[in-house]
Amino acid sequence: MNNTPELTPDTESAAGPRTLRRGLQVLNTLREHGPAGLSVTALARATGLQRPTIYRLLAALIDSGLVGNVGHSKLFVAKLDAPPAPPASQDPRIEPTLPAMRRLAQATGDAVFLVVHDGHESISLWREIGPYPVQILATYAGKRQPLGVGSGGMALLAALPDPEVERIIECNSSELELYGGMTAREMRRLVENTRMRGYSVVGNHAVRGALGVGCALLDRRGKPLLAISVTAITERMPAQRQREIAGLIRTELSGLVLK
Template sequence: MTNGRLKARGRGPLQGGQAIRRALAVLRALAVGRETGVSLAEVVQATSLTRPTVHRIVHVLIEEGIVERSDRTGNYVIGHQVPELALARPSRSPLLIAAEPHLASASAQLGDTIFLTVRTGLDTLCVARRIGSYPIQVLSIEVGARRPLGVSSAGVAILAAMSAPEARKIVLANEARFRAYRTDTPTVLGQIQLARRRGYNLRDVGLVQGTKSLSAWIRTPDGQPAAAITLSAMRNRLNPRRTIEVADVLVAAARAIEAATPA
């Protein structure tokens, strides 16, 4: 091992690494589509790979049962073999177990839907959702939905908890993927800076039109930004005064989750 990177018999980086990373990038792009799937053109746009490369990777993954093609839409979706492989892992993480009572408490106190989103590589993944009691709920994202870091309120919050160089590196790595979500690198970097100053992230325009979102970051016991707790609501539910109240509740819940997460 040299400079923290594996070497293959002293001949440079592990052979085949680029091909594996490209295949993983394709899988992450497909995961965004969930049940409806993603077209080949959308995968090309999300990954910045050439169309022939994406086509080749997708068809190898189909041969291996990792990806399937919908007969109805022609879109590509994650195959049934992937959940089967996931059974080899524990079903719930210590972070999720620690967070559950605090998600329920925050949702009951505020009346709106609360989400828990975790970082996974260059993406965010929604792992829990608690629906509130208010008659109009904003279900802006489903459990299992994946987004590039920097696209959602939670993603910006997680990036804001990192050092500026680390956050910028991730944003630049996701730059090509931002176009599909109608944002760009300068916008995301500006949102991160504002979230750092506030101590939480406030998104004036949520993933659903007419909504707002507020997120507080959560760190692991060793201090690494790992997740965010988010409230999404109709815009008139988050006026300036209530925004402060919601921020206080979410930041307190985030700190309680950190304290309850085992090292």
Template sequence: MPTSPAPKDTPEAAIGTGTGGVPRLFAVIRALTEVQAEGGRVTQLARTVGLTQATTHRLLQSLMAEGMVEQDERSKLYRLSIDFFALAAKAGNAGDLRSLCRPVLLRLCASLGDSIFLLVRSGFDAVCLDRSEGPFPIRSFTGDVGGRIALGVGQGSLAILAFLPEAEREEVIRFNLSRVREYGVYDEVYLRTEIERVRQAGYAARNTGLLEGMAGVAVPICDREGRAVAALSVGTIADRLNPDRLPTVVELLKREAAAVGPKIHPFDPSLRRPSQSLAGSAATQRIPAPG
């Protein structure tokens, strides 16, 4: 005798013993993309996809078993995993941001004769994903590849912070304010004034004196949605970034950033877990603040 199809919300339908379960799995995946930054609870996801909590939990467990979803042990929140994004990036046949920007860094370094940095956001920090060394000895906040600095300190991280969506920007400011104060010249008024100046100018360039004799200028790299995910930054000695030369440097940086932005793969793992794209143990080292 023919068997009846599984009821809409039975365990068999939830897990997906046939094609009927596939849409539900993808519904959960789509729901997770909407809460990827903060993570989602079973109750929240169940409401979004229109299933019971028990069924949604079984779907999440199935996705976790395949490595596509991860759960934070402390908060119990669910997120799409790094394996999911890596799989999507591989399927899209797109180079990661570091590979995409490597020719850009080399080109800018040759054109300007200065050190060029690629920074990406990592939570409340900016991480140096790559750099191309110029002929002048310089010091930078992030140091070598893998170095970190609080968003808001240094031109590259300030360029990223300034062009984050407003809600994210406010969250970062609240979290990082005590951290940036450790540098001695920052307070909330100053930081917000700098952010507004960067937003109006479209770039960050000011010698704060935190690194004596050093100067920098940076522009954000925005993805297809206009969200700042990275920055191109020039680090050089202060004399080389005078008012006459600055517009030329800014124009070159903006041109390269504008060309890279549309090519960024939306599932690039290096933008979600920068340390996965860094070579060596430097990825986990924190660079101390300049003395």
């Protein structure tokens, strides 16, 4: 049984313009601020919108080419003011993973993400959207967040040595509560669970109402190279499906040849 609420014609007619107005509000706020850029927190303060709403609107604006990042920072600018940045497709890890991600998106129906590790953060390099009508677009190309708050980042974090895991958690501890009330203690528990399962399961932290499953690709020394995750609404992710999706991701990762 699908418990996802359906939009009626009346709610659609109300939701569409409201979302458009909010998107334009975010875009205009960025344009008014100029090339220095604004963080999600600053945007929420300036517009009165909640952070999850800001993230969703930014994802759509970035996909439309209207908003960009200031370099590799957490600041966002209206595209006309943004400094030119090389496209994410220049990253050599994207091209060999694209066929695998597209197969996973079709097989699961859900959104698939390519995530890599950079210091104490994860970076989303790419996403593929599946055919299921309700998609959780938890992140977008270029988005950075504390390593481990998403399922792809958690798969990467859990593959690191214990001292590095602890250093990263401590480094990010002041930011974790911004992600659905995540704590350092919870992060450590998720690392242990990921190692026991062999894949990560992270729900309701980076995006409320979402649950993601992620697996990391390791090199011969056991160092994580990248992770692929699948995210869907929680109702679509019972434990059995989590295991099935993890199996699909592992199969695709086992066939990857990076340049």
